[in-house]
Amino acid sequence: MVEAGQRAARTSVWLEGGKARRGGQPTGLDRERITDATVRLLDREGLAKFSMRRLAGELNVTAMSVYWYVDTKDDLLELALDAIYGELDLPDPEADGEDWRDQLRALARGYRALLVRHPWISPLVGTFLNIGPNSLAFSRVIHGVIRRTGLPAYGVAAAISSVFQFVYGFGTIEGQFNARSAQVGMTPDEYFRDAMSAVSQAPQTADLVKEAEDIMAARGGDTVEEMWERDFDFALDLLIAGIEAMVQRAERNG
Numbered sequence: 001m002v003e004a005g006q007r008a009a010r011t012s013v014w015l016e017g018g019k020a021r022r023g024g025q026p027t028g029l030d031r032e033r034i035t036d037a038t039v040r041l042l043d044r045e046g047l048a049k050f051s052m053r054r055l056a057g058e059l060n061v062t063a064m065s066v067y068w069y070v071d072t073k074d075d076l077l078e079l080a081l082d083a084i085y086g087e088l089d090l091p092d093p094e095a096d097g098e099d100w101r102d103q104l105r106a107l108a109r110g111y112r113a114l115l116v117r118h119p120w121i122s123p124l125v126g127t128f129l130n131i132g133p134n135s136l137a138f139s140r141v142i143h144g145v146i147r148r149t150g151l152p153a154y155g156v157a158a159a160i161s162s163v164f165q166f167v168y169g170f171g172t173i174e175g176q177f178n179a180r181s182a183q184v185g186m187t188p189d190e191y192f193r194d195a196m197s198a199v200s201q202a203p204q205t206a207d208l209v210k211e212a213e214d215i216m217a218a219r220g221g222d223t224v225e226e227m228w229e230r231d232f233d234f235a236l237d238l239l240i241a242g243i244e245a246m247v248q249r250a251e252r253n254g
Contacts, residue, residue, distance in 0.1 A: 047120040082132025093144030115171025
C-alpha cells in the first residue's frame with residue numbers, strides 16, 4: 001500500500017506502471033475482475049457504502065488480496081469510472097456523409113444515459129483526471145465532432161464545455177432523482193406527484209407553483225421520463241442552434 005505522503009504526489013492510476021507485478025499473486029484475481037466487481041458493487045450499493053472490505057467480500061477474498069493489484073480505493077474508483085466510459089457507443093467523426101449535429105446529439109444522449117444508469121460516477125468525474133483509455137476515446141471523438149462544426153479554434157473548448165457540462169448537470173440531477181425515488185420506495189412518477197403536492201400546499205412555495213402552471217402545462221408529458229426527454233431534447237437543440245449562430249458570426253467577421 002502507498003503511504004499518505006506518496007499518495008498526495010500521485011495524480012492518476014493511469015500514470016503508473018500498475019501492480020500485480022510480483023510473483024505469487026492471489027489466484028483467480030486480476031485488475032479486470034476486480035474492476036468488474038467494483039462496478040457491480042457501486043451500481044448496487046452506491047458510492048457512500050463502497051469500501052475495500054465490501055469489495056473483498058464481493059470477490060470472496062481478503063482485503064489484502066485486492067491491495068496486491070491496486071494501491072488505494074481511489075485507484076479502484078478511477079478504474080471503475082473508466083470502465084463505465086467503455087459502455088459508450090462512439091461515432092466516427094471522420095465518417096463521410098455524417099452530420100455533426102446528429103453525432104453530437106448521439107454523444108450527448110449517450111453520456112446522459114450513462115450518468116443516469118450509474119449515478120455514482122457523477123462525483124468521480126471531477127475528482128480524477130479521466131485519462132483512462134475509454135475516457136480519452138470519448139474526449140477525442142467529442143473534439144473531432146466539435147471541430148467539424150466550423151467553429152474557430154478559440155471556440156472549440158467553450159463549445160465542448162457548454163454542451164457536455166449541460167449534459168453532466170442534467171444527467172446528474174436525473175440520476176439522483178431516480179435514485180432518491182428508489183430509496184423511498186416510489187416510482188419516479190409517484191415521487192414527482194408527491195413532491196409537487198407538497199410544494200403546492202406549502203405557504204412558501206405555493207405562489208411560485210401557481211405562477212409556473214402555464215409553463216408546466218406547456219412542458220407536456222404524461223410521465224416524468226417524458227418530461228425529462230422533452231426538456232433535454234429542447235435544451236440540446238438550443239445549444240446546437242447556438243453553435244450554428246456562432247459559426248455564422250465568425251464567418252461574417254472573417
